[in-house]
Amino acid sequence: MKHDADPMTVNLVIRVTPKEKALIDKYAGKEGWTISEYVRATMITDMAMMHQDVEAMKIIFNKGKQKLAQRLSHKLRPFHADEAKR
Numbered sequence: 841m842k843h844d845a846d847p848m849t850v851n852l853v854i855r856v857t858p859k860e861k862a863l864i865d866k867y868a869g870k871e872g873w874t875i876s877e878y879v880r881a882t883m884i885t886d887m888a889m890m891h892q893d894v895e896a897m898k899i900i901f902n903k904g905k906q907k908l909a910q911r912l913s914h915k916l917r918p919f920h921a922d923e924a925k926r
Contacts, residue, residue, distance in 0.1 A: 854879075858875075 856864070868878035881903060888896035 843868075 842900070864875055864878060868875050871878060881900070884896050884899050884903075887893050888900055
């Protein structure tokens with residue numbers, strides 16, 4: 841369940857070439873992200889860097905914390921399962 845203060849209620853539709861789509865799929869998959877998560881992250885990162893936008897930097901920081909927590913919880917889950925068996 842999401843706890844975002846600002847729920848996502850707006851769609852953004854973009855056109856890409858088949859090669860661009862394949863690259864987006866590839867790198868989103870490598871990160872374990874959905875295509876939407878990956879495109880949002882890369883766009884907001886670019887905005888933060890190009891425009892030195894503080895709000896964009898805050899979004900990146902908060903999303904980064906969430907992703908790190910998710911990755912850690914997935915990596916620790918097998919450990920906790922093994923510990924419970926002992």
